[in-house]
Amino acid sequence: MTAGPSAATAVVGVIGDPVAHSLSPRLHNAAFRALGIDWVSVGFPVAAGSLAPALSGMAALGIRGLSVTMPHKSEAARLVSARTPIAELLGAVNCVWPDGGGIRGDNTDGAGLLAALARQAGFDPAGRRCLVVGAGGAARAVVAALAGEGAEVVVVNRSPEPAARAAALAGADGRVGVPGDAATADLVVNATPLGMRPGDALPLEPGLVPDGALAVDLIYHPSPTPWLGALRSRGVEALDGLGMLVHQAALQIERWTGLAAPVDAMWRAVVDAPGPGPGRH
Numbered sequence: 098m099t100a101g102p103s104a105a106t107a108v109v110g111v112i113g114d115p116v117a118h119s120l121s122p123r124l125h126n127a128a129f130r131a132l133g134i135d136w137v138s139v140g141f142p143v144a145a146g147s148l149a150p151a152l153s154g155m156a157a158l159g160i161r162g163l164s165v166t167m168p169h170k171s172e173a174a175r176l177v178s179a180r181t182p183i184a185e186l187l188g189a190v191n192c193v194w195p196d197g198g199g200i201r202g203d204n205t206d207g208a209g210l211l212a213a214l215a216r217q218a219g220f221d222p223a224g225r226r227c228l229v230v231g232a233g234g235a236a237r238a239v240v241a242a243l244a245g246e247g248a249e250v251v252v253v254n255r256s257p258e259p260a261a262r263a264a265a266l267a268g269a270d271g272r273v274g275v276p277g278d279a280a281t282a283d284l285v286v287n288a289t290p291l292g293m294r295p296g297d298a299l300p301l302e303p304g305l306v307p308d309g310a311l312a313v314d315l316i317y318h319p320s321p322t323p324w325l326g327a328l329r330s331r332g333v334e335a336l337d338g339l340g341m342l343v344h345q346a347a348l349q350i351e352r353w354t355g356l357a358a359p360v361d362a363m364w365r366a367v368v369d370a371p372g373p374g375p376g377r378h
């Protein structure tokens with residue numbers, strides 16, 4: 098391992114706007130240190146409308162991979178030359194890398210949540226009833242991932258049309274529902290931003306979540322959100338979004354390096370990290 102970046106160092110990064118407070122480079126660099134490889138991750142602020150030249154630049158500069166965050170996930174899916182099946186289904190990518198003269202895009206958000214559920218709660222979605230609140234990009238990734246593992250998925254969202262589109266990702270195992278459907282759920286996921294700002298409404302009445310269910314709030318800052326706090330005070334097992342954040346980044350490391358990600362080291366890098374600010378990941 099070298100003392101620091103040199104002319105031989107492999108470079109990856111995160112592109113988005115804003116990215117200055119992103120936790121992704123912290124996660125990636127912790128992985129590279131633990132793996133003992135001469136790689137470095139940095140933030141690249143890329144404004145909306147500048148993604149195409151940024152991706153061309155990635156290839157031209159020999160950058161080995163990029164994590165893609167807002168506002169670029171949908172446009173990146175259109176611009177890459179090849180998509181994994183899940184990126185194709187979602188029409189959104191959260192990581193890209195040079196591949197065979199082109200650029201391949203994947204979406205590790207849903208698989209990241211599944212890995213976090215398995216690791217943190219031993220939760221296997223097969224045959225379980227899941228309720229997802231929200232129908233945006235994160236919710237869509239979660240719905241597709243849960244259904245892909247054999248879960249039934251109910252989507253509850255403020256606006257009906259995005260709800261129907263998200264539920265359709267689960268095929269015959271998906272439907273649009275109402276908050277009361279939580280009563281029969283094994284897993285309840287908040288995939289809205291409600292809870293990020295003081296004074297936000299709760300995403301779902303906590304009393305609707307049954308005692309034996311597992312709850313996950315995809316928000317990781319602040320943690321716990323008021324919703325998680327209310328559930329935990331009732332004794333409901335309730336996870337924040339840090340596990341999904343760590344595991345989606347771990348899967349990106351594996352795509353780029355071909356090595357198994359050192360998940361424990363990545364966890365340690367962010368457990369006591371300062372808040373990410375508005376840049377999400």
Ligand code: NDP
Pocket residue numbers: 206231232233234235236254255256259260288289290291293315316317338339341342343345377378
């Ligand atoms: P989007 O903007 O794509 O979607 C937001 C969803 O929340 C929409 O369905 C929207 O409903 C709903 N929503 C927003 N505001 C309200 C409100 N005031 N009342 C009711 N519903 C509302 O966001 P994302 O899907 O990208 O992100 C959602 C959350 O997930 C964020 O908090 C984000 O930080 C978190 N996240 C966490 C990740 C992790 O690794 N832990 C990864 C990705 C995201 P409508 O359709 O009606 O507009």
